[in-house]
Amino acid sequence: MLIVGLTGGIGTGKSTVSKVLRDAGFPVVDADVVAREVVEPGTHTLEKIKLTFGPDIIKNGALDRHKLGDIVFSNNTELARLNAIMQPVINSAMVDKIAFWRAQKVPVLIIDVPLLFERGYENNDYIDKVVVVTTSPQVQLERVKARDNLDETKAQNRINSQMPLADKIARADYLLDNNGDISFLEEQIKNLMTELKGIAPKYGTK
Template identity: 40%
Template sequence: MIIGLTGGIATGKSTASLILNEQGIPVIDADIIAREVVMPGKEAYEKIVAFFGDDVLLSDKTLNRAKLGEIIFNNSEKRLKLNEIVHPAVRSEMKKQAELHLSDGNPLVIMDIPLLFESKLTHMVDETWLIYTHPDIQLKRLMERDGYTEEQAVSRIKSQMPIDEKKELADVVIENNGTKEDLKQKLLRLLQEVKKTDFMK
């Protein structure tokens, strides 16, 4: 079984990923894979350089992410092209890693995908779990964590799909309005429920 884990900024998704990984469950992180597939020698890297040119490379031949970001920020056509190169490579690598973990005898694999709903990737998983935090707590946590003003924090939260919209789409909603220990206990209980289902026997 593959579970798609998602959340919003400062809701605790990364903490949940760590807790699940500590229980011996393989976690495939979409953000990490997105960085790996554009390393020198990878197919996506070659395609990016072929399209954008050597200007987007640093002296060590790795991608200059800041430069690439500037280019696509101001050009929707080029942004679309970059997504067309990177997204399929990320999906393919995630699927490959999930299949390896399952064939190794792991009955459960977590795919940590921040933009699970926005990128319409629910077809890649069997069930979606959302780490949900009340919007007021989300705002407070973000301000404390990153030292943002309220205005800065609000603008970052507003750049994402509202957490309450994600709540409507998720199969399982895990409330994370308390401590890290509260979240851990909820996840452990959820894993116990999952283990009672047929596929974990």
């Protein structure tokens, strides 16, 4: 099974790429979905977050993501505290999901991880290739502002909390340029899918 890490910067369009790949029949393990699952009401992880950041972080029994985001994206110390709680649980769940798809004997599995490089996922034995979705800094900023209804400072703080996009580009096996329209992006994804299907048999014995 060929395991492909899909990443990019916030607002670059990685989720769009992930959806196109999923719609084309590629199974996708989404780290954002896993991160939501591990903090559902009643989980130990949610209780740890509540103890660490205070009861105000819970709204109607669920995690108030906007309030938590305002705390951690402007303070590296608080972000590190959150990551120390979240990452071991997320990693464990990701490994379980990869094992499930390996048992299904799928030829290619996409691992959608926004912070793939920041969390060292590319150093894990199970990721074979990395795809990075890119945009210009200005396009990225405007998309983050519009998507999350943020002012420029808050949007830039969220961008700055991640590794610079240029560093991710330098470590990618494949790049998808999302500065154009959707048809421009879809054509690149189509070529990528052909490439992945072509090399997948080399990884069939893993």
